Amino acid sequence: MFTKILIANRGEIACRVAATARKMGIKTVAVYSEADADAKHVAVCDEAVLIGPAAAKESYLCADKIIAVALATGAQAIHPGYGFLSENSDFADACVAAGLVFIGPPASSIRAMGSKSAAKALMEKADVPLVPGYHGENQDADFLQLEADKMGYPVLLKASAGGGGKGMRVIEKSSAFKAALASCKREAISSFGDDRVLAEKYLQRPxxxxxxxxxxxxxxxxxxxxxxxxxxxxxxxxxxxxxxxxxxxxxxxxxxxxxxxxxxxxxxxxxxxxxxxxxxxxxxxxxxxxxxxxxxxxxxxxxxxxxxxxxxxxxxxxxxxxxxxxxxxxxxxxxxxxxxxxxxxxxxxxxxxxxxxxxxxxxxxxxxxxxxxxxxxxxxxxxxxxxxxxxxxxxxxxxxxxxxxxxxxxxxxxxxxxxxxxxxxxxxxxxxxxxxxxxxxxxxxxxxxxxxxxxxxxxxxxFPPPQPVTLPALALVAVALVSSEKSAASDPFADTSGWRMNGVLQRTLQFADAALENAPAQPLTVAYRPDGWDIRLGAESVAAILCAHDAHDLTLKLDGRVVRGSVVRDADMFHVFSGGSHVALNYNDPLAHAGAAEVDGGRLTAPMPGKVVAVLVEKGQQVKKGEPLVIMEAMKMEHTIAAPGDGMVEDVLYAVGDQVADGAPLLAFKQA
Structure with a gap:
């Protein structure tokens, strides 16, 4: 048995392999990118070596760097996990050539099954049933569309070298074929370095x-x-x-x-x-x-x-x-x-x-x-x-x-x-x-x-429509908030318990449901009592008594009914976990400075950080609602930014190949 292995991966699978290796008394070597310097898989392995910048192509996909680390640390074998180099036959060969054991199949097996087209041809010879389709080498767009037309729609396009849903499109009609093919090929080359595709009849309810x-x-x-x-x-x-x-x-x-x-x-x-x-x-x-x-x-x-x-x-x-x-x-x-x-x-x-x-x-x-x-x-x-x-x-x-x-x-x-x-x-x-x-x-x-x-x-x-926040959830967050304000200071003027010589302290707390865009804040009235609070939302009210409070966890009696939950504050947002549900509430703190800048509604923004892979319109172009404008790629998946309505593209702010941040305006758009 090996005494030391290198794990050529990151995240969950690297931790998973390390757990078994530890159980078996095998030492482990982790490799990590600059983005993963403090990652869990680095911490759980016996050794860890930096192999490059955050981009996978400069770190986790660098076979030569990984093999060099394995040799330098005395590892006898490399476990590739899944993803990255796990199905790379050249990497498997390189491990063997360096005197290392590749913990996986022979490179010949990977090659035989690595191409979906070749694998299907192999299975056809072995009389394994295959879905009707085209698995050949001809990648001409007109030819592939003709084959799809022969099969009848819907048709499924798949990256020949792919997996994990990358480079895959379902096409419902012939007129949509070439646009889907181009998108499929872009995603395939980005994810696998190979833009070949195969086409199959798309089965209904498989x-x-x-x-x-x-x-x-x-x-x-x-x-x-x-x-x-x-x-x-x-x-x-x-x-x-x-x-x-x-x-x-x-x-x-x-x-x-x-x-x-x-x-x-x-x-x-x-x-x-x-x-x-x-x-x-x-x-x-x-x-x-x-x-x-x-x-x-x-x-x-x-x-x-x-x-x-x-x-x-x-x-x-x-x-x-x-x-x-x-x-x-x-x-x-x-x-x-x-x-x-x-x-x-x-x-x-x-x-x-x-x-x-x-x-x-x-x-x-x-x-x-x-x-x-x-x-x-x-x-x-x-x-x-x-x-x-x-x-x-x-x-x-x-x-x-x-x-x-x-x-x-x-x-x-x-x-x-x-x-x-x-x-x-x-x-x-x-x-x-x-x-x-x-x-x-x-x-x-x-x-x-x-x-x-x-x-x-x-x-x-x-995907049901959001439901109104319940009074018990609001009561939990209100009690968590007012309880956190209590002070142990001896100065009576610093006391926040709500005590008054005459009368009752009554406050209004305002919370807005974060799940609803532009949701108005709901005024929640909290009246202090010696043993708790009276909490009112509109015509609904409840008497609340705090029974237990341990860090984020609370137990309340609401009109005698026991309610348990956890409340986590994250800046001015409160997260309430109770009864299997999670509600996020924006707190309108009257003492905080207002001043969030208004978003320019005429600018279409990036839904997440990524790269612009296609710009489908020009400055001054008239477009219809739903028409694709820009295609972004993030985490090896494509996302299409479409026109929110009929209108005109006033300006295009990024070009193909540009990296953009989350929320960055991509185009200036004037709605008709």
């Missing part, structure tokens, strides 16, 4: 089911059952679960054996995932093979009691697989939710900022590769690469953590996930936590009515 395979150098190859990854947004996974709901034993065996056959066909070694697109009738088609560990591997670990990173290390060291196919069993049900710094209400735009408050669900006791004393896995597991106070930057993927739960059955796992999401608290940036909770509790997901269009099909229920 499910995305993948099979975890594992092979060693002794000729053994097994499948560790399936994961259902159907729930996606922008072709990227949101929820994953194992086993797949509704899977029959016969279908599981057929898909598992097909996945093993695919792995054997390319001489595979290590952890890999064979992905299938499945119809509602149970038929399935090969989609692609990911020649690495997957983000969603924890759900497989939870239902099989395995540590797949440990398996990777043992296989890479030349050991046989720890278990054979007949020894692998499914126990219970596991669900994973990806906690992202993003705003679902704004098209899932990534959010950038600092985790100024972070509280995770309780009972995080899962042990990798082990089981609890009662003989079952623990209920909740969190895999994360960040800590409170860390910053989510624009340079890398905005995932904060993976929340994984286990239950004896799917119903129990669903209940535990809903509870865990209710306990998750983050302040400092937008997250998808509330959206995930609505998704988990939605009838389609709870009822296992799954397909890749679930989110879009149920948008009305998953």
């Amino acid at each position: 499910r995305h089911i993948e099979i975890q395979v594992f092979a060693d150098t002794h000729g053994n190859c097994v499948y560790l059952f399936e994961r259902d990854c159907s729930v996606q947004r922008r072709h990227q996974k949101v929820l994953e679960e194992a086993p797949a709901p509704g899977m029959t034993a016969e279908r599981r065996a057929a898909m598992g054996e097909a996945a093993v056959a695919a792995a054997r066909a390319v001489g595979y070694v290590g952890a890999g995932t064979v992905e299938f697109i499945a119809n509602q009738d149970g038929s399935f088609y090969f989609m692609e093979m990911n020649t690495r560990l997957q983000v969603e591997h924890p759900v497989t670990e939870m239902i099989t009691g395995t540590d797949l990173v440990e398996w990777q290390l043992r296989v890479a060291a030349g050991e046989p697989l720890p278990l054979q196919q007949h020894q692998l069993k499914i126990h219970g049900h596991a669900i994973e939710a990806r906690i992202y710094a993003e705003n679902p209400e704004k098209g899932f735009l990534p959010s950038i900022g600092t985790l100024r408050h972070l509280r995770t669900p309780s009972a995080v006791t899962f042990e990798l590769g082990g089981e609890a004393a009662a003989g079952v896995p623990a209920a909740v597991r969190i895999d994360s690469g960040v800590r409170g106070g860390d910053t989510i930057s624009p340079f890398y993927d905005p995932m904060i953590a993976k929340l994984i739960v286990w239950g004896e059955d799917r119903a129990e796992a669903l209940a535990r996930m809903a509870q865990a999401l209710s306990e998750y608290q983050i302040v400092g940036l937008a997250t998808n936590i509330a959206f995930l909770k609505r998704l988990i509790e939605s009838q389609p997901f709870a009822g296992a009515d799954l397909d890749t269009g679930l989110i879009e099909r149920n948008a009305a229920a998953l």
Whole structure:
């Protein structure tokens, strides 16, 4: 077994690999960029070496730098994690040439499956069913459009060298083909350095089911059952679960054996995932093979009691697989939710900022590769690469953590996930936590009515209009505020308890719902009493008594009813977590200086930091509402800025290739 390995990655997966290595007594070397100098993965490894600036192409994608660090630190092997260099066959070859073990498949396997087109040709020879489509080398736009027209719309364009939803577009009609193709190619070249695409018939209401395979150098190859990854947004996974709901034993065996056959066909070694697109009738088609560990591997670990990173290390060291196919069993049900710094209400735009408050669900006791004393896995597991106070930057993927739960059955796992999401608290940036909770509790997901269009099909229920802030939530924040003002000073004129010799102190606090644009402040009247406060909002009132207050946590009695919650103040914004909900309130402090500058409504601004990749209009051009004006790229995804109404472009303020800051005006626009 190795005594020291280098982890050629960052964030959650680097921390995940380090945890298993530590358990096995293996020393770890971290590499980091300038942006990650204080990152968690740097802290949890035994050694850490700076390899370059923030941009991945100058740090985490620099194979020569990483190999040099491995040799200099005495590492015997390199674990690539996922993303970055994990599926780079040249990097795998370079590791071997330098005398290092690449903890992954042979470079030949990566090459065979690295191109979606080549992989589909290989599967076709092996009689694995394929979705109708064009997987050839001809990339002429007119030719590809003709092939798409033959298939019939909708058609799916995919980057041939891609994954993770990058460089992927669904095209509904022929007239939209070339614009979508150009966008797809731009995103593909940015993400993978290869702009080749393939075109396939887009299946209606398909499910995305993948099979975890594992092979060693002794000729053994097994499948560790399936994961259902159907729930996606922008072709990227949101929820994953194992086993797949509704899977029959016969279908599981057929898909598992097909996945093993695919792995054997390319001489595979290590952890890999064979992905299938499945119809509602149970038929399935090969989609692609990911020649690495997957983000969603924890759900497989939870239902099989395995540590797949440990398996990777043992296989890479030349050991046989720890278990054979007949020894692998499914126990219970596991669900994973990806906690992202993003705003679902704004098209899932990534959010950038600092985790100024972070509280995770309780009972995080899962042990990798082990089981609890009662003989079952623990209920909740969190895999994360960040800590409170860390910053989510624009340079890398905005995932904060993976929340994984286990239950004896799917119903129990669903209940535990809903509870865990209710306990998750983050302040400092937008997250998808509330959206995930609505998704988990939605009838389609709870009822296992799954397909890749679930989110879009149920948008009305998953994106409900904001509800008015409740009086209990306002009472929590009001009590938190007035309680924090109490002074221990002996000067009676400095006392803030509200005591008056004659009469009752009455104050008006003004809070505005941050979820509503330009929401007016709501006047909340607080009348002080010896044992508490009378709190009034319009015609509604409640008597509040503070029962307990510990840091952010409060327990109140509101007209005798016990209400618990947490209140976190972030400058003039109060965040209230109570009953599984999160409300953000802007506090109109009468003592603070007003003076926020008005935003020039005639300027269209960047929704996030990024790069301008296309300017589609000119100064003086007349445009119609919804017409695309500028395309930005951020975090390897494209975002289109469209005209808010009919009007004229008065000025274009940035050119293609320019980097722009969050909120930067991109164009001056005059509405008709």
